Amino acid sequence: DCRGCGREPIIVETSGFDFNDFLRLLAIPSIERFCLTTTDRTVLDFDKFQELQDGNTLHLMQTEDQELLTATEEQISFTPHYDTLVRSGMYEYYASEGQKALPYALAELIDNALSATAHNKGERTIELRLLFDDTLGKPAVVFVDNGSGMTSKQLNNWAVYRLSKYTREDVKFKSDHQGYVRPKAVPRSINSDISCFGVGGKQAVFYIGNSTRMITRPTGFPDVHELIVSKEDFERKEKNKEDIYSGVIHNRKVGDSSHIRKESEFFLQDLIAEETEKESFTAVVITGIPPEHTTFLKNDFNSWTRELAHIYHYYIHGHNGNVQENNLKSDINIQISLREKPTKCPRVVNLREVDNDMQTLYINSTADTFEFKACTVSGGTVEGVLRYHPFLYDRETYPRGPLSLLAPTDDEVEDWESVAGNQANGRRHIFECFWNGRLIPYTTVAEFEWCQRPSKNSTVPVECYRRFSGVLFADDRFQVSTNKLTFMDLELQLHHKDTIFTRIVNGQEQRGIKKEFNQWLTSCHEHLDKQVHFVGFNGTISRTDM
Amino acid sequence: DCRGCGREPIIVETSGFDFNDFLRLLAIPSIERFCLTTTDRTVLDFDKFQELQDGNTLHLMQTEDQELLTATEEQISFTPHYDTLVRSGMYEYYASEGQKALPYALAELIDNALSATAHNKGERTIELRLLFDDTLGKPAVVFVDNGSGMTSKQLNNWAVYRLSKYTREDVKFKSDHQGYVRPKAVPRSINSDISCFGVGGKQAVFYIGNSTRMITRPTGFPDVHELIVSKEDFERKEKNKEDIYSGVIHNRKVGDSSHIRKESEFFLQDLIAEETEKESFTAVVITGIPPEHTTFLKNDFNSWTRELAHIYHYYIHGHNGNVQENNLKSDINIQISLREKPTKCPRVVNLREVDNDMQTLYINSTADTFEFKACTVSGGTVEGVLRYHPFLYDRETYPRGPLSLLAPTDDEVEDWESVAGNQANGRRHIFECFWNGRLIPYTTVAEFEWCQRPSKNSTVPVECYRRFSGVLFADDRFQVSTNKLTFMDLELQLHHKDTIFTRIVNGQEQRGIKKEFNQWLTSCHEHLDKQVHFVGFNGTISRTDM
Ligand SMILES: Nc1ncnc2c1ncn2[C@@H]1O[C@H](COP(=O)(O)OP(=O)(O)OP(=O)(O)O)[C@@H](O)[C@H]1O
Ligand SMILES: Nc1ncnc2c1ncn2[C@@H]1O[C@H](COP(=O)(O)OP(=O)(O)OP(=O)(O)O)[C@@H](O)[C@H]1O
Ligand SMILES: [Mg+2]
Ligand SMILES: [Mg+2]
Known part of the structure; x- marks a missing residue:
């Protein structure tokens, strides 16, 4: 105009x-x-x-620099640039520098698979396959789950950045729409409700690689739907002035790989051949993996699988965790496999087999526990456990390790104390925190007033206050950041003066948590700490037999 | 089809x-x-x-559940949801829980104004006006700068999420396009080049409020352009199934406020009346401010303005910082004003007047400095300064405060040592870090090998190693996260074995930084630390005159 x-x-x-x-x-x-x-x-x-x-x-x-006599309105468009998807993960996962961010990106896709398999009748199987064998094609990171899959409409929605579970309409007809339903309360909030902001999957796949093929078959339907989203496509569309956010879903029958023609993608044929065995599934196939990622995934295999086992500890072991006699068999299998050269034997690990993740170490060295519950003013509930790691004969049993909140050096217990005690706010950060059952790795919570070492009149030695670790299970009322690395305000809410703490013994609420705690700690010290006392010096005896 | x-x-x-x-x-x-x-x-x-x-x-x-004989292709669209803009800031600024994030959101808009005024001929004026006086309209947070302004095309691009300076074409005709030019090297990289990812402004305005009116006049042009982006608009467009990312730019002559009709926006008339005084400008008018923000901005006025003075310390004081006799007059004015009730006198502060921000405290207690330069393998340059805060008579002069990296309690020097010395990696974090002259608040860098306390054969007492603070100025080769809260890999790069450090004395590079540092520290201790020694005990004298 x-x-x-x-x-x-x-x-x-x-x-x-x-x-x-x-x-x-x-x-x-x-x-x-x-x-x-x-x-x-x-x-x-x-x-x-x-x-x-x-x-x-x-x-x-009339002239070039004449004033506008009447104002004009100009129609514009400001569709977000495709870097919104392509670069989102890059900066999101770098929440803290120097940290290895890749395991957290992998976790986003496991989160999605856990959500998708939540209503499975039988076993829930989540596979992460690292296909780094050149003879099969280009390097690929593949996630396969036997969850509910996605209809073509849901697959379309998968690609919509920031379409959250609260705003999503997953059906093509309004009349079929059901709003978001909050999960039911389950012990330790292991409710598989860990898909929410509509960003995780997209951020993760573009952090891991630069092209993703989603292959999915929804429960109860005979068709498989495929969608490819890639950086290259975006660039091409921008160059050709096409609609950046347009794409194509390929609908086909189960097991049909006739559209796979590139040699570099031959590994897809095996994947598609497997389809006939499953009623429903989703496969996320990521390619364009940068060399630093493949190197890390190969070389640090043990450390990042341990990290994942830690994040999903309570999903893979059940709500009691990896205790010795576990009668809470979990039906969730998270299986990792790595294939390198054809001559090299593939590495396979079920995360449940990992026995050196931090939660396992804490649990294995626990001599007694103290369970409690916190209810915040805004309606959130947090379950908590304190675990006592006694002193046994000549050493502390508090687990040590790179991921331990308390990393004492081997021989200096004195040093250990100063490390543990001197946090910025004068409180020791003892709690690892789980949200809907999943670890939120960068948030740790400081001890509460009722379990803090009293400034005087303590009935137990001070070092006992360093012998417990803690874990918190927050429910879906609490918010986490979109990269699921930190809680938004868990600590603030918990340390709020009106938050009510109650000890739980055999499912029953007890009154007076401070006193209860004090009795527990005293009893732990008296019954569990075993110290060799050298009483009464009798002089030096020289052994003549040496 | x-x-x-x-x-x-x-x-x-x-x-x-x-x-x-x-x-x-x-x-x-x-x-x-x-x-x-x-x-x-x-x-x-x-x-x-x-x-x-x-x-x-x-x-x-033929039947509802028949297999697909031939595959079909289905055209889809997956434009990002508008929460991409509206909710982006919310989670971005919560990088660390419990932190007050609002000052960092305000900083994003000051960043933009600094970039926009970089080529000003005269004074650079950046105003932040908090209009919380009900008699003038609804609460508003307004930024006004006398920078280059935006053409209507640039204003359109302002609204495009993730359109970065590297990919942006700011002109309507290809032929007029100039690619991104890296800033020239200037002392301490105070180059005003702090607009880059195409997200900051949008994230910030939606974190601060829910509706933003951009008003801008580009240098050399007679027109003013206005664009409103608001959550309400987005919701309306979605409901009406309109194009979510369409908008309208209002082009008008300078000083024309005939389109402002709502009483709640009458404060805009004054703002528009001022336009005639300026050759070019940009005003960012944010409304829909949640009450917790207005409360914080009013009640914590001193603390957040101090925080801003810290972030822009070297912009407002020049590259030597807030030294006593400053002959490097900076032409950058960042002026904050707060208007509340009409009866209450407005509060006005120029950030240059703030004399208790952390950098000022560090600088004022400095007795001697040690300057150096680091060159990384990837071509980045970092300028660094160590500052010696001597022991004077009866106390340490190392500044203390809530924002100090070292926050010793008043009377326990012993405690102080344990706090400062026990970082996770055994190194003390002493460096505050600036990127293109602007503080990146959450990244601190640990001391380098050459300035670490040697395990033996130290010629100076150990406590001297606790008496220096540090600051690093990284150039544009280093990357920061999109929320500008952390560096991506500054610390990793600096602690890389091939990074070369050189001492700088009067602009000249010296060889052997470790030896140079040691000499400097020894000399600082010998000449600057002044301790009252009580030598020779002569017995106790009772004062009889009391
Ligand atoms: N493996 C899967 N099986 C079935 N549906 C899936 C799967 N992965 C993703 N989806 C669907 O795609 C949507 C988008 O996934 P994405 O991870 O990008 O965001 P989200 O999970 O909704 O939120 P978050 O940001 O918390 O990850 C999911 O909500 C889910 O409906
Ligand atoms: N005050 C202003 N004056 C002139 N132009 C501005 C102003 N504020 C923003 N702009 C323009 O709008 C663009 C987008 O701003 P925005 O803050 O959203 O992203 P950015 O500054 O490019 O990148 P980021 O803030 O993420 O580093 C800027 O690059 C600049 O061209
Ligand atoms: Mg997800
Ligand atoms: Mg900006």
Whole structure:
């Protein structure tokens, strides 16, 4: 459209005209006395006019720098750049520098698979396959789960950045829509409700690689749906001035890999051949993996699988965790496999077999526990456990390790104390925190007033206050950051003066947590700490037999 | 389009038809023998067909659950949800829980103003006005700068999420486009090049409030451009199934406020009246401020302005910082004003007047400095300064405070040592870090090997190693996270074995930094630390005059 100086704005189609036609159309007596500019005041001539796209607002002026007599309205569009998807993960996972962020990106896809398998009738199987065998094609990171899969509409929604579970309409017909339902309360909130912001999967896949093929079959339907989202596609579409966020879903029958033609993708044929065994599934196939990721995944296999076993500890072991006689068999299998050269034997590990993740270490060295519950003013519930790691004969049994909140050096117990005791706020951070059953790795919570070492009149030695670790299970009322690395305000809420703590013994609430705690700690010390006392010095005896 | 079982796919327009027409059009003999489904296998009937939008892929089947004989392609669109803008800031600024995030959101808009005023001929003025006076309208947070402003195309680009300076084309005609130019090297990299990812402004405004009016006049042009982006607009557009990311730029002459009609926005009239005084400017007017923000901004005025003075310390004081006799007059004015009730006198502070921000405290207690430079393998340059805070007579002069890296309690020097010395990696974090001259608040860097306390053979007492603070100035080769709260890999790069450190004395590079440092520290101790020694005990004298 074209709006002018003093005249009423007039709407004119510019397409199909050249500059001179257009001037004639406007019935401008002589171009010498007028000039036609964009709203950026670029004076149009024959060439610039050609470059112009449709839908522009133009000003017809007497002089180039004349004031606008009437205001004009200009229609614009500001669709987010595709870096919104492509680069989102990059900066999201770097919440803290120097940290290895890749395990947390992998976790996002395991989160999705846990959500998707939540209503499975039988076993829940989540596989992470690292296909780094050149003879099968280019390097690929593949997640396969036997969950509910996605309809084509849900697959479409998968790709929509920031479409959260609260706003999503997953069906093509309004009448079929069901709103978000909050999960039921279950012990330690292991409710598999860990898909929420509509960003995790997209951020993760573009952090792991640069192209993703989603392959999915929804429960109860005969079709498989495929969607590819890739950086290259985005770049091509931008170059060709196509709609950046348009894509194509390929609908096909189960097991049909006739569309896979590139040699570099032959590993997909095996994957598609497996489809016939499953009623429903989702496979996330990520390629374009940068070499630093493949190197890390190969070389640090033990450490990142341990990290994952820690994050999902209570999903894979049940709500009591990895206790010695576990009668809470979990039906969740998270299986990791790594294939390198064809000659090299593949590495396979079920996360349940990992026995050196931090939670396992804490649990294995626990001599007694103290369970409690916290209810916050805003309606959130947190279950908590304190675990006593006694002193046995000649050493502390508090677990040590790179991921321990307390990392004492082997021989200096004195040093250990100073490390543990001197947090910024004077409180020791003892709690690892789980949200809907899943570890939120960067948030740790400081001890509460009722379990803090009293400044005087303590009935137990001070070192006992260093012998317990803790874990908190927050329910879905608490919020976490989109990268699931930190809680938003768990600590603030818990340390709020109106938060109510109660000890739980055999499912029963007890009154007076401070006293209860004190009795527990005293009893732990008296019954569990075993110290060799050297009482009464009898002089030195020289052994003559040596 | 409509693709079938066995037949070739056929493209059919569905709009304008009802279900029965459509069946006739397909020439389906009898609907009893066929069914028409969506790709989600919803069987269509008269009502569902009405609900259908154009551009759907439909399957014509013999039975509802028949396999697809030929694969079909379905066109989809996955434009990011508007929460991409609206909620982005919320989780971005919560990088660490319990932190007051608002000052960092305000900083994003000051960053933009600093970038925009970088090429100003005269004074650079950046105002932050908090209009919390009900008599003028609803609460508003307003930023005004006298920078280069934006053309309507640039204003359009402002709204595009993730359009970074590297990919942006800020002109309507390709021929006018100039690519991104790296800033020239200046002392301490105070280059005003702190606009980069295309997210900061949007995240910040939606964190601060829920509606933003951008008002801007580009240098050399007679027009003012206005654009409103608001949560309410987004919601309305979604409800009406309009294009979510479409908007309107209002082009008008300078000083024309005839479009402001709502009483709640009368404060805009004053703002627009000021326009005539400026050649170019940008005003960011944020409304819909939640009460917790207004409360914080009012009650914690001193603390958040101090925080801002700290972030921009070297912009407002020049590259030597807030030294006593400053002959490097900076031409950057960052002015904060707060208006509350009409009866209450407005509070006004120029950030340069703040004299208790951490950098000022460090600088004021410095007795000597040690300057150095670090060059990393990837081509980055970091300038560094160590500052010696001597022991004077009866106390340490190392500044203390809530924002100090070292927060010793008043009377326990012993405690102080244990706090400072026991970082996770055994190194003391002493460096505050600036990126292109701007503080990156959550990244602190540990001391380097050459300035670490040697395990033996130290020529100076150990406590001297606790008497220096440090600051690092990283250039634009280093990357920061999009929320500008942390560096991506500054610490990793600096502690890389191939990073070369050199001492700088009067602009000259010296060799052997470890030896140079040792000499400097020894000399600081010998000449600057002044201790009252009580030598020789002469017995106790009772004062009889008391
Ligand atoms: N493995 C899967 N099986 C079935 N549906 C899936 C799977 N992965 C993703 N989805 C669907 O895609 C949606 C988007 O996933 P994405 O991880 O991007 O966001 P989200 O899980 O909703 O939120 P978050 O940001 O918390 O990860 C999910 O909500 C879910 O509906
Ligand atoms: N005060 C201003 N004056 C002139 N132009 C501005 C101003 N504020 C923003 N802009 C323009 O709008 C663009 C987008 O701003 P925004 O803060 O959203 O992202 P950015 O500054 O480019 O990157 P980031 O803030 O993420 O580092 C800027 O690059 C700049 O071109
Ligand atoms: Mg997810
Ligand atoms: Mg910015």
